[in-house]
Amino acid sequence: MPIFSNHVRLSSSLLQRLKRHVTAGVHRSFTTTEGNRPTIVHKRSLDILHDPWFNKGTAFSMTERDRLDLRGLLPPNVMSPNLQIERFMVDLKRLQVQARDGPSDPNALAKWRILNRLHDRNETMYYKVLIANIEEYAPVVYTPTVGLVCQNYSGLFRRPRGMYFSAEDRGEMMSMVYNWPAEQVDMIVVTDGSRVLGLGDLGVHGIGIAIGKLDLYVAAAGINPQRVLPVMIDVGTNNGKLLKDPLYLGLQQHRLDGDDYVAVVDEFMEAVFTRWPNVIVQFEDFQSKWAFKLLQRYRNTYRMFNDDVQGTAGVAIAGLLGAVRAQGRPMIDFPKQKIVVAGAGSAGIGVLNAARKTMARMLGNNEIAYESAKSQFWVVDAKGLITEGRENIDPDALPFARNLKEMDRQGLREGASLVEVVKQVKPDVLLGLSAVGGLFSKEVLEALKDSTSTRPAIFAMSNPTKNAECTPEVAFSILGDNIIFASGSPFRDVDLGNGRIGHCNQGNNMYLFPGIGLGTLLSGSRVISDGMLQAAAERLAAYMSDDEVIQGIIFPSISRIRDITQEVAAAVIKEAVEEDLAEGHNGMDARELRKFSQNEIVEYVKKNMWNPEYPTLVYKQD
Numbered sequence: 001m002p003i004f005s006n007h008v009r010l011s012s013s014l015l016q017r018l019k020r021h022v023t024a025g026v027h028r029s030f031t032t033t034e035g036n037r038p039t040i041v042h043k044r045s046l047d048i049l050h051d052p053w054f055n056k057g058t059a060f061s062m063t064e065r066d067r068l069d070l071r072g073l074l075p076p077n078v079m080s081p082n083l084q085i086e087r088f089m090v091d092l093k094r095l096q097v098q099a100r101d102g103p104s105d106p107n108a109l110a111k112w113r114i115l116n117r118l119h120d121r122n123e124t125m126y127y128k129v130l131i132a133n134i135e136e137y138a139p140v141v142y143t144p145t146v147g148l149v150c151q152n153y154s155g156l157f158r159r160p161r162g163m164y165f166s167a168e169d170r171g172e173m174m175s176m177v178y179n180w181p182a183e184q185v186d187m188i189v190v191t192d193g194s195r196v197l198g199l200g201d202l203g204v205h206g207i208g209i210a211i212g213k214l215d216l217y218v219a220a221a222g223i224n225p226q227r228v229l230p231v232m233i234d235v236g237t238n239n240g241k242l243l244k245d246p247l248y249l250g251l252q253q254h255r256l257d258g259d260d261y262v263a264v265v266d267e268f269m270e271a272v273f274t275r276w277p278n279v280i281v282q283f284e285d286f287q288s289k290w291a292f293k294l295l296q297r298y299r300n301t302y303r304m305f306n307d308d309v310q311g312t313a314g315v316a317i318a319g320l321l322g323a324v325r326a327q328g329r330p331m332i333d334f335p336k337q338k339i340v341v342a343g344a345g346s347a348g349i350g351v352l353n354a355a356r357k358t359m360a361r362m363l364g365n366n367e368i369a370y371e372s373a374k375s376q377f378w379v380v381d382a383k384g385l386i387t388e389g390r391e392n393i394d395p396d397a398l399p400f401a402r403n404l405k406e407m408d409r410q411g412l413r414e415g416a417s418l419v420e421v422v423k424q425v426k427p428d429v430l431l432g433l434s435a436v437g438g439l440f441s442k443e444v445l446e447a448l449k450d451s452t453s454t455r456p457a458i459f460a461m462s463n464p465t466k467n468a469e470c471t472p473e474v475a476f477s478i479l480g481d482n483i484i485f486a487s488g489s490p491f492r493d494v495d496l497g498n499g500r501i502g503h504c505n506q507g508n509n510m511y512l513f514p515g516i517g518l519g520t521l522l523s524g525s526r527v528i529s530d531g532m533l534q535a536a537a538e539r540l541a542a543y544m545s546d547d548e549v550i551q552g553i554i555f556p557s558i559s560r561i562r563d564i565t566q567e568v569a570a571a572v573i574k575e576a577v578e579e580d581l582a583e584g585h586n587g588m589d590a591r592e593l594r595k596f597s598q599n600e601i602v603e604y605v606k607k608n609m610w611n612p613e614y615p616t617l618v619y620k621q622d
């Protein structure tokens with residue numbers, strides 16, 4: 001069946017417009033007489049993709065992409081027009097299916113679409129709406145809905161946003177990076193889509209997470225939206241479903257690995273830092289296998305950080321210190337906390353390393369303190385409690401593997417289950433970064449009732465919502481109101497009756513990464529040091545008042561995200577200055593920065609944040 005009917009009646013005004021278009025020298029292929037004659041265009045790059053007359057989206061062939069400077073501006077899979085239509089129709093029909101079968105939240109994707117269309121039409125207005133209603137719409141452009149968006153991206157993809165560097169582009173990246181129209185880029189968020197939130201390998205469709213994170217960079221940190229760039233590095237996917245899906249937008253091959261993989265990421269880094277030497281690159285949602293290796297490979301040479309490893313660690317430290325304060329104890333008591341961590345991936349190990357270092361600093365900042373601090377942690381992964389008896393132990397988890405004899409004395413063994421560990425350890429904190437929804441089962445939470453803490457803390461940090469280790473309702477109903485609760489994705493506070501509220505904090509790296517990026521940018525530091533990250537975490541930890549913390553509120557509400565980001569950025573700048581890393585930014589030289597008081601640094605940050613206001617536009621010929 002033909003997709004377009006040849007017998008469509010054209011209105012006379014449309015006919016007039018078409019005639020004018022053809023006589024003006026723009027020949028289009030729908031005139032039967034002109035057949036395969038090419039269409040002459042006087043545009044290139046994004047201007048073509050944003051022009052409905054010329055845009056073919058994913059159907060642009062590779063040679064056409066090269067001719068028109070489109071390489072990298074579209075997902076790498078070239079699609080036939082029929083497949084394009086099929087992709088669109090699947091999406092269109094999904095609405096009917098949803099209406100009939102009742103999905104969990106039919107409105108979330110609809111809201112995302114409406115916001116996304118506004119984003120395409122008018123960036124200033126989009127960010128004005130987002131900033132003014134951040135509490136309501138952060139969960140749409142960010143977790144949890146962004147996860148659903150990535151899972152449905154082949155249907156939702158309309159106008160491309162960001163750049164795609166694929167394994168097929170090897171040898172070309174240095175030139176194709178110039179296809180991006182902006183002369184200045186301040187912030188790149190890059191992913192390879194290998195572990196998107198807790199949803200696993202979503203391949204090229206993971207670009208949605210880079211877009212969502214950059215939305216927060218603009219809304220929270222006031223990074224100019226013309227200077228952000230979401231990037232997907234497409235090295236294939238190991239997701240069997242996507243490998244077979246004809247509508248998949250990415251390279252349909254298994255992921256590159258080993259040196260081939262590193263070569264692609266190396267080439268990308270060289271290309272972007274050659275074109276934009278001052279850019280900051282945030283690595284996002286890389287599987288842990290690569291997250292640590294790439295961080296070590298680049299962190300001393302490039303301005304980069306890994307949000308899942310370093311941003312999450314800082315937020316968790318702030319939360320853990322908040323939990324100590326919430327028990328009415330001084331922060332310096334942190335090294336006495338017994339912490340059970342479920343999940344030993346990029347996020348879990350990042351948190352463990354940072355928490356151990358923080359404890360060691362409090363205990364005297366020496367080798368002995370560092371050694372003794374590790375005895376406060378019990379780590380459980382998919383195979384249970386990690387001990388020195390584990391075969392083929394992951395080297396990143398090795399420092400936290402418990403001694404077998406010691407575990408024997410505690411009534412535990414290699415591979416002990418989470419519930420056994422909680423029963424024996426009676427921890428102060430139970431922290432989940434496992435991506436397993438419901439892992440903190442009724443049995444586990446019942447076991448936590450015997451915690452030796454006066455106010456145990458539960459951090460169910462996995463995203464999106466369905467991956468949370470437990471909900472606040474379940475936690476408060478089993479353990480009562482004398483607990484601290486935080487989750488990675490937002491949940492509502494719980495009404496405990498009699499006017500009592502169980503506070504649900506959102507423990508998400510969104511409270512740090514925007515400030516880390518902004519502070520690094522404005523300090524002009526060439527690298528992001530451990531000290532800068534620590535300063536960011538400490539600022540977040542100190543942000544909440546004693547009153548709030550005692551009520552169980554250990555993280556700010558997202559409505560305060562612009563303010564906290566400003567403060568975090570100022571702390572990062574101050575530390576960069578103290579470590580002699582600051583080189584200044586945009587006319588503000590490092591010597592001047594050094595003279596600033598704390599308040600002046602905050603003012604400097606404020607002044608450099610973009611606000612969504614329409615500027616006056618003036619035409620000037622190139």
Ligand SMILES: NC(=O)C1=CN([C@@H]2O[C@H](COP(=O)(O)OP(=O)(O)OC[C@H]3O[C@@H](n4cnc5c(N)ncnc54)[C@H](O)[C@@H]3O)[C@@H](O)[C@H]2O)C=CC1
Pocket residue numbers: 195196197198199287288289307308312315342343344345346347348380381382383418433434435436439461462463464467487488489507508509510
């Ligand atoms: N709230 C936040 O700010 C952040 C949350 N996350 C979330 O953390 C989760 C994990 O992220 P990554 O560490 O990068 O993933 P990953 O895949 O590298 O690690 C997952 C870990 O969980 C373990 N695990 C699996 N099943 C388990 C079970 N039944 N019991 C205990 N452990 C189990 C695995 O063995 C692995 O060590 C994701 O859901 C992600 O969304 C990640 C970064 C920030």
Ligand SMILES: CC(=O)C(=O)O
Pocket residue numbers: 143196197198285307308462463488508509510
């Ligand atoms: C929040 C975040 O970065 C994650 O869940 O991966």
Ligand SMILES: [Mg+2]
Pocket residue numbers: 197284285307308
């Ligand atoms: Mg992440």
